[in-house]
Amino acid sequence: MTEPLLSIRDLRTVFHTDEGLVRAVDGVSFDVDRGETVCLVGESGSGKTVTGESITRLIRTPPGEIAGGEIVFDGRDLTTLSDAELRSLRGDRIAHVFQNPQGALNPVYTVGWQIVEAIRLHEDVDEPTARSRAIDLLDRVGIPEATRRFDDYPHEFSGGMKQRVSLAMALATSPDLLIADEPTTALDVTIQNQILDLLRELQDEFDMSILLITHDLGVVAEVADRVVVMYAGKVMERGGVFDVFERPSHPYTRALLECLPGRGEGAAIGGTLPPATDPPDGCRFHPRCSYAVDACSEGEQPPACAADDDPDHVVSCVHYEPGGDPSVVRDDRETRLTDGGGEGQS
Ligand SMILES: Nc1ncnc2c1ncn2[C@@H]1O[C@H](COP(=O)(O)OP(=O)(O)OP(=O)(O)O)[C@@H](O)[C@H]1O
Numbered sequence: 093m094t095e096p097l098l099s100i101r102d103l104r105t106v107f108h109t110d111e112g113l114v115r116a117v118d119g120v121s122f123d124v125d126r127g128e129t130v131c132l133v134g135e136s137g138s139g140k141t142v143t144g145e146s147i148t149r150l151i152r153t154p155p156g157e158i159a160g161g162e163i164v165f166d167g168r169d170l171t172t173l174s175d176a177e178l179r180s181l182r183g184d185r186i187a188h189v190f191q192n193p194q195g196a197l198n199p200v201y202t203v204g205w206q207i208v209e210a211i212r213l214h215e216d217v218d219e220p221t222a223r224s225r226a227i228d229l230l231d232r233v234g235i236p237e238a239t240r241r242f243d244d245y246p247h248e249f250s251g252g253m254k255q256r257v258s259l260a261m262a263l264a265t266s267p268d269l270l271i272a273d274e275p276t277t278a279l280d281v282t283i284q285n286q287i288l289d290l291l292r293e294l295q296d297e298f299d300m301s302i303l304l305i306t307h308d309l310g311v312v313a314e315v316a317d318r319v320v321v322m323y324a325g326k327v328m329e330r331g332g333v334f335d336v337f338e339r340p341s342h343p344y345t346r347a348l349l350e351c352l353p354g355r356g357e358g359a360a361i362g363g364t365l366p367p368a369t370d371p372p373d374g375c376r377f378h379p380r381c382s383y384a385v386d387a388c389s390e391g392e393q394p395p396a397c398a399a400d401d402d403p404d405h406v407v408s409c410v411h412y413e414p415g416g417d418p419s420v421v422r423d424d425r426e427t428r429l430t431d432g433g434g435e436g437q438s
Pocket residue numbers: 107109114116134135136137138139140141142143155156307368
């Protein structure tokens with residue numbers, strides 16, 4: 093088996109605040125394979141952004157601190173790298189795109205010049221070469237009349253076009269991993285779909301992995317190969333996108349899916365995220381969970397347990413622990429009937 097490109101193990105990122113210690117990311121583990129898209133999904137405040145920003149240590153220290161765990165990228169543990177080593181990795185082999193492209197673009201310089209700089213910072217090429225590469229990139233991300241627009245300033249682009257420009261910047265050094273944090277959230281639905289289509293095309297073309305952060309399960313269904321469902325700093329469930337959508341196993345995942353139009357009641361999940369400085373014992377979701385039993389409010393978050401035959405599909409819920417009964421949460425009758433039918437026919 094080939095090594096995953098990125099392997100996060102037991103990541104713990106905390107913030108020291110006046111209100112106390114915020115365990116924003118509290119023992120998160122998942123992998124991103126080469127060429128695949130992994131989606132981090134969960135409600136606002138669940139720790140998605142902090143996870144993404146911990147990878148290349150964009151977390152401001154203080155108040156933030158990576159308190160434990162490993163972030164192995166292409167065989168190297170990034171938590172042990174110096175700031176200088178990380179800086180050269182960032183924007184070279186790992187690139188970030190954010191919800192607000194404004195942040196990635198300097199209002200004082202033309203977009204073309206900024207992409208040229210990004211290329212030349214990481215590669216020893218002359219100006220004309222970098223310039224023609226920059227125009228190619230602008231063209232590739234769908235900026236019409238790229239040659240003419242090369243000399244325009246960021247404010248001369250619409251929101252969707254600005255996001256395309258920031259994508260071109262991110263791709264300037266052909267990164268192995270693109271971390272995209274809600275890249276389409278600020279855009280209207282049509283533009284949103286165009287950008288997601290573009291991401292998919294570019295992924296094939298550049299042969300890169302994508303870690304896409306979103307609270308939108310519709311987006312996940314569109315682009316993900318695998319899904320990591322986060323809640324209050326913990327991973328509730330992770331697995332292949334097909335498994336997670338067809339056999340959602342954690343009550344939280346099921347509740348999120350129920351919120352999807354056409355899938356369930358369409359209602360929001362009752363209750364709110366626990367206070368960040370004072371999460372409940374046991375499963376972090378138990379105060380909002382309709383399947384909670386006494387054991388759910390005791391001890392630590394349950395370990396990652398098998399959700400089905402696929403070893404990649406795991407769930408952190410007492411009902412899946414040894415001796416537990418998953419049918420409390422998930423109706424497995426259909427699956428069993430199908431299995432039985434298969435045997436009968438052979
Ligand atoms: N600089 C900071 N200081 C203190 N707490 C922080 C800081 N940054 C993030 N947090 C806390 O960490 C937790 C996780 O935040 P994070 O931004 O990762 O959530 P998210 O899942 O990305 O949410 P959203 O969907 O709103 O972007 C929250 O409780 C947040 O308040």
